[in-house]
Amino acid sequence: MRSDRSTSAPLGLKIAAIGGLAFLHIPILLIFLYAFTTEEKSYQFPPPGLTLQWFTVTWNRPDVWAALILSVKVATIATAIALVLGTLCAAAVSQTRFFGRETISLLVILPIALPGIITGIALRSAFSMADIPFSFWTIVLGHATFCIVVVYNNAVARFRRVSGSLIEASMDLGADGFQTFRHIILPNIGTALLAGGMLAFALSFDEVIVTTFTGGQQSTLPIWMLEELIRPRQRPVTNVVAMVVMLVTFLPILAAYYLTRDGDQIAGAGK
Amino acid sequence: MxxxxxxxxxxxxxxxxxxxxxxxxxxxxxxxxxxxxxxxxxxxxxxxxxxxxxxxxxSFFSIDDFSGLINYEFTLATYRQLLSDANFDIIVRTVTMAATVTLFSALIAFPIAYYAARYAKGKWKAVFYLGIMLPLWSSYLVKIYAWKLILAKEGILTWAFTKLHLLWVLDGWLALPIIGGNSLSVSYTGTFLVFVYVWMPFMILPIQAALERVPGNLIEASSDLGGTPQQTFRHVLFPLALPGIVAGSIFTFSLTLGDYIIPQIVGSSRLFIGQAVYAQQGTAGNIPLAAAFTVVPIVIMGLYLFMAKRMGAFDAL
Incomplete structure (x- = not known):
């Protein structure tokens, strides 16, 4: 008699759920509003007026462009490395049984499970012990380390759904290992890899903690943002940059969602 | 043939x-x-x-107080320094904050996850999923920045309290010892709010995954056997969702434990572990003490993960 309850939610639950979502989204909406404010010196609400002039100002800022380009470069290379390593690891863990599988999963998750500051300071002291100067490549190295897990998670989830008999059938029909990989495995895991790659890109594009430790003089876009947060010098430009960063990270997330939608919900299971 | x-x-x-x-x-x-x-x-x-x-x-080396150079001899002196009153305070403060943030994250996340898992259908399912994923994945610094806008003295929160004629509530809260301060953006309350905002989404997905795995007929069986909705929740649903909550708490706890940017931007001048590590390795140049400080979250998370594993939380990840 009571099973009809499952069709509609109790009012309290509805309010709590919608309230929770509102709590998550209102601050983001504010970012969009503040990009247009005419107020320069403070965070006054409601904004005294709205203007588009800060977009032009930001567009003409070479430091913003330099930071943006560096961020894109780092994220691209880190994602490429993470894609290769994460897929290899996922293939090994999901397609075979071997001693120490659990340890491997733990090893992959560790750079994310431990606070970023630990990864950052560990890499920093290792670099200085080995006399490696901080450069573009030290940033990439740090980013790739924690991006592996995102690709790995997506790939493992997809590998689980690719039935082993499909691969065996291909082999039985005379395909060699490489053909099976190209024609059977790759088409099946392709979208999961694309989704994982996009999320890895978003993660690297946004990373600030590890970067503060592994970067030298270069400043990525998050480092630029952090400096503005600590010592606000040009609030209007920061407002615009914040909005643009928000929009730029939305795109890969939406794309990753549409790519993995038909599967189980795997895209972001554990950042 | x-x-x-x-x-x-x-x-x-x-x-x-x-x-x-x-x-x-x-x-x-x-x-x-x-x-x-x-x-x-x-x-x-x-x-x-x-x-x-x-x-x-x-962390097993020590620093020479006079020359400021690292003394490469095995010693536990750095750990003794770590447990001195001032440093121990930092550890207690950080762990308390991480625990509070985790608790409140679970309270806010649970209804969202519960609704998304059991009631949202079709289009609403997608709305909930994206509604969780977008804040989860959007830029960490921009989220903190948004809270700087919200918590500022001239910001939206003060404005809303004024409009509702509730400014006295806000002032009363800020007058409280420890959690209060000159304004929200330099108080523990502000730090706490930003922590919850930034890390709470990590709690939703594991809980949702755990709840989705609860078979619907289990709930029906419970109510057929005369369980009230409250009893069903307490004795059937909640125990089954617990591994998900524990899995989510790994993220909220660990991420709060190691964060040094949020308390630096929104908060009082009293340090958290992450800030102590940052200060020790940077301006103070005391790598051994910084290393000893990082051992604290590693040990805490090690114990935490061990217990979480025993509760089956890894299956909910």
Whole structure:
């Protein structure tokens, strides 16, 4: 008699759920509003007026462009490395049984499970012990380390759904290992890899903690943002940059969602 | 049919170098496994774990107070320093904050996850999923920045309290010791709000995954047997969702424990572990003490993960 309850939610639950979502989204909406404010010196609400002039100002800022380009470069290379390593690891863990599988999963998750500051300071002291100067490549190295897990998670989830008999059938029909990989495995895991790659890109594009430790003089876009947060010098430009960063990270997330939608919900299971 | 010759049960070796490689790997799966695992394990094992161990090793060295140079002799002096009153305060403060943030994150996340898992259908399912994923993945710094806008004295929160004629509530709250302060953006309350906002989404997905795995007929069975909705929740749903909550708490707890940017931007001047590490390795140049400080979250998270594993939380990840 009571099973009809499952069709509609109790009012309290509805309010709590919608309230929770509102709590998550209102601050983001504010970012969009503040990009247009005419107020320069403070965070006054409601904004005294709205203007588009800060977009032009930001567009003409070479430091913003330099930071943006560096961020894109780092994220691209880190994602490429993470894609290769994460897929290899996922293939090994999901397609075979071997001693120490659990340890491997733990090893992959560790750079994310431990606070970023630990990864950052560990890499920093290792670099200085080995006399490696901080450069573009030290940033990439740090980013790739924690991006592996995102690709790995997506790939493992997809590998689980690719039935082993499909691969065996291909082999039985005379395909060699490489053909099976190209024609059977790759088409099946392709979208999961694309989704994982996009999320890895978003993660690297946004990373600030590890970067503060592994970067030298270069400043990525998050480092630029952090400096503005600590010592606000040009609030209007920061407002615009914040909005643009928000929009730029939305795109890969939406794309990753549409790519993995038909599967189980795997895209972001554990950042 | 009889004319058909039976093909050899074992096919001849494949021609060409690629074919030979393929055959070799098929016959020697261990070699294939080594090729697959080699690069990621080398990367994570050597670069990551190597650096981590090198760091931990340094916590057993000490720093010479006069020269400021690291004294490479085994000693526990750094750990003694770590447990001095001032430093121990930092540890207690951080762990308390992490625990509070985790608790409140679970309270806010649970209804969202519960609704998304059991009631949202079709289009609403997608709305909830994206509604959780977008804040989760959007820029960490921009989220903090948004809260700087909200908590500022001239910001939206003060404005809303004024409009509702509730400014006295806000002022009363800020007048409280410890959690209060001059304004929200320099108080523990502000730090706490930003922590909850930034890390709470990590709690939703594991809870949702755990709840989705609860079979619907289990709930029906409970109510058929006379359980009230409250009883069903307490004795059936909640125990089954618990591994999900624990899995989510791994993220909220660990991320709060190591964060040094949020308390630096929104908060009082009293330090958290992350800030202490940052200050010790940077301006103070005391790498051994910084390393000893990082041991604290590692040990706490190690214990936490051990307990979480025993509660089956890893299946909910």
């Amino acid at each position: 009889s004319a058909l010759t039976t093909p050899a049960a074992i096919l001849p070796n494949r021609p060409g170098p690629m074919g030979r490689v393929s055959d070799f790997l098929w016959k020697h799966p261990h070699v294939l496994l080594a090729i697959l695992l080699g690069p990621p394990v080398l990367w994570l094992g050597v670069i990551y774990l190597g650096s981590l161990f090198a760091l931990l090793l340094q």
